[in-house]
Amino acid sequence: MTAHLTDVDDVFSRGELLARGFTRGEIDRALAHGSLVCVSTGFYAPATLGQHSPQIRHQRWALAMLRSVAKRSALAHVSAATVHGLAIHDIDLSRVRLARDDTQARRGPLVSKHLIVDRRVPEHHVSExxxxxxxxxxxxxxxxxxSEGVGSAVVAADSALQQSLTTLDEVHAVLADIPGVGVARARRTLALVDGRSESPLESLSRLEIGWSGLPAPELQVTLYDSAGRFLGRVDFLWRESRVIGECDGEGKYLGVYGDRTAYETIAQERRRQQALVDEGWQVIRWTWRELVSTPEVVIARIRAALERARRVG
Known part of the structure; x- marks a missing residue:
């Protein structure tokens, strides 16, 4: 069994493994050997699944859980978000979230160690x-x-809009269908959503800038030099102050965004930034770690750049 499992990149219930022809003894030996790991009670995966991101691991577990429950059930909340390919930030992935069209149920969601079931989701809110x-x-x-924090919800919503998976009008229409708590909170959160942000770091940066009281920047602006030559596309732009803000995800310099080496990526970024500076733009940068751990430092950096621009006139 071990050799077969290493070729499979998925989560299975014990029943599914038995149906595939594996015996209980083989399953137990694979668990003891470490080639098979227990994801949750009754669900198992090859150890190679650990090489994937937490979102992908949760997605595979959630899909396996869905296969084992009543056919009228559907994945919901963060579990649905992982299947739709939405960006996930700071949301608990320790439970699978399910929904059922038990509209007569009066009690709250059914919560267990590995599962939360919302029993009041109408069928027309479900897709395949x-x-x-x-x-x-x-x-x-x-x-x-x-139900989630503002940052977590905005990151997911920005991601959905950026991929053209839904619109704010469609989300508001769904909210009009939902009774109970949290609807007013959701509408306040949706007012902060902007699908032009292309990463969780950009979404969270935009929120911090807004909360700080700084002037709102333009997003994802293409700039050209005085001769009309392309200079680059920038994350944040304070046009009147001639200040550019760039947020750098760590993957940018680790080969995540293309075939270039880290050295080539850094060299290209330096040339791009110098071209912007030569045209009179002030460029400031910050990283994911800075924004998450010390957002006040990032805000102070932006504020100082805008103040320098004001003094220059």
Whole structure:
């Protein structure tokens, strides 16, 4: 069995493994050997699944859990978000979230160690993705906005809009369908969503800038030099102050965004920044670690750049 499992990159229930022809003894020996790991009670995966991101691991577990429950169930909340390919930031992945159309249920969600079931999700809020029933993107965003922190919900919603998976009008229409708590909170959160942000770092940076009281920047602006030659596309722009803000995800210099080496990426960024400086732009940068751990330092850096520009006139 071990040799076969190393070729499979998925999560299975014990029943599914037995149906594939593996015996209980083989399953137990693979667990003891470490080639098979227990994801949650009754669900197992090859150890190679640990090489994937937490979102992918949760997605595979959630899809396996869905296969083992009643057919009217659907993945919901963060579990649906992982299937839709939305960006996930600071949301608990320790439980699979399910939804059922038990509209007569009066009690709150059913919560267990590995599972949360919302029993009041209507069928028209459910769609099908990769053969699995999941709440629609609009319903998924509405649920996250009702229950998660502002940053977490905005990151997911920005991601959905950036990929053209839904619209704010569709999310608001879903909210009008949902009774109970959290709807007003969700509407306040959705007012902060902007699909022009292309990464969680950009979304969170935009929120911090807004909360700080700094002037709102333009997003994702293409700049040209005085001769009309392309200089670059920048994350944040304070045009009147001639200040550019760039947020650098760590993957940018680790080969995550293309075939270039870290050295080539850094060299290209330096040339790009120098060209912007030569045209009279002031460029400031910050990283994911800075924004998450010391957002006040990032805000002070932006404020200082704007003040320098004001003094220069």
């Amino acid at each position: 993705v990769v053969g699995a029933r999941v709440t629609s993107v609009a319903r998924t965003i509405a649920d996250l906005a009702r």
